[in-house]
Amino acid sequence: xxxxxxxxxxTIPIPxxxxxxxxxxxxxxxxxxxxxxxxxxxxxxxFEHKLKEIGLVPEDIEQVILTHHHPDHIGxxxxxxxxxxxxxxxxxxxxxxxxxxxxxxxxxxxxxxxxQFAVPESFASHLDHLDLSxxxxxxxxxxxxxEGDEIDGMPGFTVIETPGHxxxxxxxxxxxxxxxxxxxxxxKTISSNPVLExxxxxxxxxxxxxxxxxxxxxxxxxxxxxxxxxxxxEFFDPHLLIRNRLDKQxxxxxxxxxxxxxxxxxxxxxxxxxxxxxxQQELLFAISETVAQLDYLEQYGKINKRIENGVLLFSAQRRxxx
Ligand SMILES: [Zn+2]
Numbered sequence: 001x002x003x004x005x006x007x008x009x010x011t012i013p014i015p016x017x018x019x020x021x022x023x024x025x026x027x028x029x030x031x032x033x034x035x036x037x038x039x040x041x042x043x044x045x046x047f048e049h050k051l052k053e054i055g056l057v058p059e060d061i062e063q064v065i066l067t068h069h070h071p072d073h074i075g076x077x078x079x080x081x082x083x084x085x086x087x088x089x090x091x092x093x094x095x096x097x098x099x100x101x102x103x104x105x106x107x108x109x110x111x112x113x114x115x116q117f118a119v120p121e122s123f124a125s126h127l128d129h130l131d132l133s134x135x136x137x138x139x140x141x142x143x144x145x146x147e148g149d150e151i152d153g154m155p156g157f158t159v160i161e162t163p164g165h166x167x168x169x170x171x172x173x174x175x176x177x178x179x180x181x182x183x184x185x186x187x188k189t190i191s192s193n194p195v196l197e198x199x200x201x202x203x204x205x206x207x208x209x210x211x212x213x214x215x216x217x218x219x220x221x222x223x224x225x226x227x228x229x230x231x232x233x234e235f236f237d238p239h240l241l242i243r244n245r246l247d248k249q250x251x252x253x254x255x256x257x258x259x260x261x262x263x264x265x266x267x268x269x270x271x272x273x274x275x276x277x278x279x280q281q282e283l284l285f286a287i288s289e290t291v292a293q294l295d296y297l298e299q300y301g302k303i304n305k306r307i308e309n310g311v312l313l314f315s316a317q318r319r320x321x322x
Contacts (some may be wrong), residue, residue, distance in 0.1 A: 005155075006027060010023050010051065014037070020075065021035070022230055023035045028151075028153050028155050030060065031056070032063050032254070035067055035073045036066065036077045038071060047192025050141070058079070061084070065145070067169060068088075068165065069171075074092075077139045080139065087145050087151070090144035096135070096136060098132065098135065105198065110130070114287075116267075118269065119271075120268075120288065126289045127284070131219055158172070163172045164182070165184045178224050179228070180227045182229050183229070186245075192278075193288050195209060209291075209292035216246060253272075253293040256270065266312065302317055
């Protein structure tokens with residue numbers, strides 16, 4: 001029904017503002033599914049129906065490769081029967097473990113972080129992305145894959161680690177024809193959020209914007225003909241888009257710096273100023289985007305940070321500040 005080495009896109013509805021997510025069926029030596037939609041009955045129905053259009057049934061899928069751990073990319077795993085090879089970055093493993101302690105630790109970490117950011121307690125309910133029921137429980141990670149690994153059953157494709165949008169993020173790159181299956185690392189019409197996450201090792205939280213910028217720059221060094229993204233249409237010439245994204249982020253950081261030149265601020269105060277509407281509906285994304293700029297400015301020594309009564313306060317560096 002479709003040719004060997006073709007990358008076939010299946011678009012599945014999700015109950016998020018972005019509306020749908022893409023998964024890809026790749027027929028190499030094995031039949032591989034890249035990413036696995038959201039855990040809803042509707043998503044599964046659409047997936048089954050669209051598979052049928054290319055002459056396949058879910059049982060034909062031999063392995064699933066996950067680009068990152070977000071619920072809209074892994075949830076459908078739960079609907080697959082029987083054994084399934086599931087591959088992804090090692091940091092993805094706990095998200096498939098259904099380990100209540102892991103999710104509790106996540107919540108504790110975020111509640112503490114929100115306090116430091118001066119976010120009112122009433123926003124604690126916004127941590128619903130950590131709702132255990134969104135995550136699959138029937139298929140653990142069977143093998144972890146990392147930078148440079150070749151994928152069994154998918155000749156030509158290797159793994160590139162791209163942390164930033166998620167700590168577990170990878171993309172799959174085919175050196176022969178320069179095609180890339182990109183997950184949420186780079187989307188054409190929307191910029192990917194560098195989402196805040198708990199540290200997996202040590203106590204320092206990751207700084208996702210800084211990681212994200214490095215992961216974007218990494219792609220500037222390799223030729224890419226086409227990107228098959230986790231959301232919306234495939235696109236060409238991603239290098240131009242990458243430069244554009246890096247420039248825009250720098251500009252956003254300068255806007256934040258201007259606010260901090262006027263007054264010292266908490267993360268929440270700054271977040272409300274930057275995202276006067278979005279912070280109410282999508283707090284975690286608005287906060288992540290705010291902290292992203294602060295991490296960036298801090299890296300370049302442009303801001304001061306102090307803590308008062310457990311709350312972080314940021315201000316612009318003045319001439320003469322250390
Ligand atoms: Zn994502």
